[in-house]
Amino acid sequence: MSCTLEPAKPGGGIQSIGDIRRITIIGFAIALMALLGACGSTTTSSQAQLSVVRAISPVPTDPSSAALYLSIENTGDAPARLIDVTTASGTGMLHRTEISNSGQAMMTMVSGFTIDPGSTLKMAAGADHVMLPVPVGLVAGDTYAVTLSFTGAPPIRTSAQVVSADQVLN
Numbered sequence: 001m002s003c004t005l006e007p008a009k010p011g012g013g014i015q016s017i018g019d020i021r022r023i024t025i026i027g028f029a030i031a032l033m034a035l036l037g038a039c040g041s042t043t044t045s046s047q048a049q050l051s052v053v054r055a056i057s058p059v060p061t062d063p064s065s066a067a068l069y070l071s072i073e074n075t076g077d078a079p080a081r082l083i084d085v086t087t088a089s090g091t092g093m094l095h096r097t098e099i100s101n102s103g104q105a106m107m108t109m110v111s112g113f114t115i116d117p118g119s120t121l122k123m124a125a126g127a128d129h130v131m132l133p134v135p136v137g138l139v140a141g142d143t144y145a146v147t148l149s150f151t152g153a154p155p156i157r158t159s160a161q162v163v164s165a166d167q168v169l170n
Contacts, residue, residue, distance in 0.1 A: 046076070046077045046078035047076050047077070047078050047152070047153070048074050048076040048078050048079060048080035048115065048117070048150070048152050048153040049074065049075045049076030049153075050072055050073065050074055050076070050080055050115065050150065050153045050156060051072070051073050051075070051156075052070055052071070052072055052148070052156055052158045053070075053071040053072070053073055053120070054069075054070055054071045055068065055069075055070040055146060055158050055159065055160040055161065056068075056069050056070070056160060056161050056162075056163050056167070056168065057069070057132075057134070057138075057144070057160045057161070057162050057163070058125075058162075058163060058164070058165050058167075058168045059138065059139060059140055059162055059163070059164060059165065060134060060138055063136050063137070064089075064133060064134065064136055065131055065132060065133050065134060066131075066132055066134045066138065066162075067125070067129050067130070067131055067132075068085065068092065068123070068129060068130040068131075068132050068146065068160055069123045069124050069125060069129055069168065070123050070130075070158075070160070071120055071121065071122045071123070072115055072120065072121045072148070072156075073115075073119075073120045074115040074116065074117055074118065074119055074120070074121075075118070076117055076153075077117050078117060078152060079114055079115060079116050079117060079152055080114070080115050080150045080151065080152035080153035081112045081113065081114045081115070081150060081151045081152060082094070082112055082113045082114075082115065082121065082148060082149075082150055083111065083112040083149055083150060083151055084148075084149035085130045085132060085146060085147070085148055085149070086146070086147045086149070087132050087133060087134055087135075087144055087145060087146055087147075088135070088144070088145060089132070089133035089134055089135055090132075090133035091133075092130045092131055092132035092133070093109050093130065093131045093132075094109065094110050094111070094112060094113065094128075094130055095107045095108065095109055095110065095128065095129055095130065095131060096108050096110045096128050097126055097127050097128065097129070105126065112151075113128060124168075125168050125169065132146070138162045139162065140162055140163055140164045140167075141161075141162065142161075142162040143159040143160060143161055143162065144159065144160055144162070145157065145158075145159055146158055146159065146160050
């Protein structure tokens with residue numbers, strides 16, 4: 001089988017079976033190169049990989065709401081942003097605690113906390129935390145369900161352990 005390219009004849013179009021073979025072979029070669037190029041490319045999308053390391057809540061002093069302290073690790077290669085925390089009793093509020101020049105602690109509501117790749121968001125007493133509506137009557141040893149919502153990562157459902165005030169500081 002010989003494949004020689006001949007100049008197109010006036011009027012164009014396919015003139016013979018040989019023309020069809022050449023077009024088929026060229027089309028197949030182009031398709032094969034495109035397929036091999038796609039197989040050789042490795043596209044990986046960046047994403048956050050989040051896990052809750054610890055979630056505790058001191059016995060509530062107000063019977064209907066409690067503070068939530070937790071740590072969220074991001075072992076992925078993209079940031080994620082905690083934007084919402086809910087319980088069966090309602091939606092929580094994200095707070096940042098800042099110390100003023102006079103030494104007074106002030107809580108400010110924020111829209112979220114960013115967790116960079118390779119870092120851990122640590123919420124603790126006297127620092128960033130969540131205030132949540134919780135079931136009435138919680139005592140040390142109880143748990144309640146919490147759903148954490150993010151941008152850049154799927155939601156996480158976990159449970160918070162209710163602990164005594166002295167265990168919060170450990």
